Amino acid sequence: MTRHHLRTASVIGLVAAAGLALTGCSQGEQADGGDQSVHIVASTTQVADFTRNVVGDTGAEITQIVQPNQSAHDIELTAADSAAIEGADAVIVNGVDLDHIVSDAAASDKVIDTSTGITLQAGEEEDEAGEASEGEGHDHGAEDPHIWTAPENARQMVQNIADGLARTDPDHADAYQDNAQAYEARLDALDQWITTSFEPVAPDDRKFVSTHDAFGYFVKAYDITQDDSVLGSLDDHAEPSEAELQQLVAKIEATGVKAVFAEASVDPKVADRIAQESGVRLYSGDDALYGDSLGTEGSDGATYIDATVHNVTLIGQSWGLDLTAPEL
Known part of the structure; x- marks a missing residue:
């Protein structure tokens, strides 16, 4: 091999080595968290x-x-x-x-x-x-x-x-x-939509009964009276005994409300029986409020705003309101 060819080969080798070094550095940075995203x-x-x-x-x-x-x-x-x-x-x-x-x-x-x-x-x-x-x-x-x-x-x-x-x-x-x-x-x-939506209902008539205690800050913010007598009555996700069910019905009747909100996990059969025996509407299943968690993508509660609009619409419905969802 001539000296010219040797020199050319050396240059090519150096360039190739430099390329490999740069590639290796880039890969190493990515492997070691070089990805700059937070x-x-x-x-x-x-x-x-x-x-x-x-x-x-x-x-x-x-x-x-x-x-x-x-x-x-x-x-x-x-x-x-x-x-x-x-x-x-x-x-x-x-x-x-x-x-x-x-x-x-x-x-x-x-x-x-x-x-x-x-x-x-x-x-x-x-x-x-x-x-x-x-x-x-x-x-x-x-x-x-x-x-x-x-x-x-x-x-x-x-x-x-x-x-x-x-x-x-x-x-x-x-x-x-x-x-x-x-x-x-x-x-x-x-917030303004909720306040305006609830205005037709006098504060004394804004009564709210739920089997779950997730809405304390909400009811205080909008001057709603929450009856705590049935809190936790269906939270353990177990089917209530006959005695427990009758006690719950009695508690609901004593509140004088027309609707009770339960968690989505409540057995629909239990919910239907409670509603029939107490004479109130029990919101559960798809009509349950979003409390501890948001819903899946595509559901009424996929985002915080969607979930809140859903909750407010149902609460308003229980008071006789027909609310239109806002464009936010």
């Missing part, structure tokens, strides 16, 4: 929905722990969940001890608690004297964690998410804040 874990369905609205098209990746129609009270982390939490840049939680299993698994400096700045209410498991009630249901502790049910609180949760992500990912801080403001405007419009 990785976020969101605990509940509501928190995940808020987070998606704040993130927008920034490219951040979101892992949602609680899935649609699953209760946030029964979170069990899978190996994949734990790995996602460990590798996350931010872990966004509801707070108020609802999803502590998620925040406990994360580094404290990664956690964004959406309950920050929200005035909390006493949990339903305690009475006015601070003593535990005898009702069944989830043990919420001293404070009610269902903060999202009032749109005003949802607004604060969204802002907390935007502020937290802006600290985590300063490069997209403006986008997070702009997205949050746009979504908060929709929440403000939702």
